[in-house]
Amino acid sequence: MEVRLLEATPDPEELICRGARNDYMSEFNPDLSFEETMASVDGETMEEKKRTLIGHLMQHGHFGPFEHPSATFAIKGVSRACMAQITRHRHVSFDVQSMRYVSFDDVDPERVAEGEMVVTPPSASDPNWVGRNQKGGAVDEETIAKREEVFRQSVKRSVEDYQELLDLGMPPEDARFVLPIGSKVNIVMSMNARMLMHVADMRAAADAQWEIREMTEEILDLAAEWCPVTFDYYEEKMRNRKNRLAP
Numbered sequence: 720m721e722v723r724l725l726e727a728t729p730d731p732e733e734l735i736c737r738g739a740r741n742d743y744m745s746e747f748n749p750d751l752s753f754e755e756t757m758a759s760v761d762g763e764t765m766e767e768k769k770r771t772l773i774g775h776l777m778q779h780g781h782f783g784p785f786e787h788p789s790a791t792f793a794i795k796g797v798s799r800a801c802m803a804q805i806t807r808h809r810h811v812s813f814d815v816q817s818m819r820y821v822s823f824d825d826v827d828p829e830r831v832a833e834g835e836m837v838v839t840p841p842s843a844s845d846p847n848w849v850g851r852n853q854k855g856g857a858v859d860e861e862t863i864a865k866r867e868e869v870f871r872q873s874v875k876r877s878v879e880d881y882q883e884l885l886d887l888g889m890p891p892e893d894a895r896f897v898l899p900i901g902s903k904v905n906i907v908m909s910m911n912a913r914m915l916m917h918v919a920d921m922r923a924a925a926d927a928q929w930e931i932r933e934m935t936e937e938i939l940d941l942a943a944e945w946c947p948v949t950f951d952y953y954e955e956k957m958r959n960r961k962n963r964l965a966p
């Protein structure tokens with residue numbers, strides 16, 4: 720998979736602070752400079768003042784100001800199983816690559832068996848991988864070799880069947896019904912900083928599936944560059960606690 724930041728609100732933390740300070744000042748905020756807006760906040764430098772105010776908001780559960788800045792991420796090559804999970808979040812906006820308008824008629828089924836077009840889960844080849852709801856634990860080399868063979872043959876065969884159905888004149892929107900849920904998809908998604916923390920609460924957690932967890936970890940890394948004070952605080956003080964952002 721690949722995760723990139725496509726677009727994001729510039730100066731997100733100035734926006735968060737302006738939003739929050741608005742609540743406690745009589746002046747109309749746009750008439751003030753950022754220095755004037757932050758004048759009464761503790762701290763020697765603007766960086767310290769931001770840390771003071773943002774830390775205070777996070778600590779007291781004043782999450783509204785974090786809804787102002789938003790970021791758009793482009794995700795390449797996650798499974799449609801992962802897509803089904805992330806698209807459950809109703810305050811995230813999505814564009815999802817279509818299987819009605821994009822057909823996979825020129826994909827070589829041999830290459831599908833090698834990992835093209837369909838995500839290969841680590842449990843297909845790692846004998847020590849233990850996932851949720853798994854019967855038993857680690858397996859021996861013979862079992863994992865068989866498991867990998869069944870997986871690779873199955874995805875290859877379904878792409879062969881898909882292409883045969885296309886050759887028989889079936890529209891891609893119907894032929895896709897035989898494709899695996901592991902088929903790769905590209906997604907563009909936008910969310911505000913509050914929602915990003917909520918998604919991370921649920922999807923970077925230990926009980927989330929490995930793929931959506933990996934995707935969310937990468938999103939969190941990009942968020943920490945985009946909105947550093949907020950996501951440093953989140954990482955240090957809030958991550959891995961019970962979900963509190965949107966009870």
Ligand SMILES: Cc1cc2nc3c(=O)[nH]c(=O)nc-3n(C[C@H](O)[C@H](O)[C@H](O)COP(=O)(O)OP(=O)(O)OC[C@H]3O[C@@H](n4cnc5c(N)ncnc54)[C@H](O)[C@@H]3O)c2cc1C
Nearest residue numbers: 804807808809810811917918921922926927928964965966
């Ligand atoms: C480990 C894990 C396993 C899961 N397993 C399943 C499963 O087996 N089957 C399944 O169907 N789903 C499953 N889910 C999905 C889960 O139930 C949620 O639908 C999904 O995570 C979206 O999160 P959310 O409920 O916080 O809502 P979001 O859409 O992310 O909304 C954010 C917050 O807004 C508020 N909100 C949004 N809409 C409403 C509303 N209509 N009414 C009241 N409050 C609202 C809530 O406070 C919510 O937490 C699973 C999720 C996880 C993390």
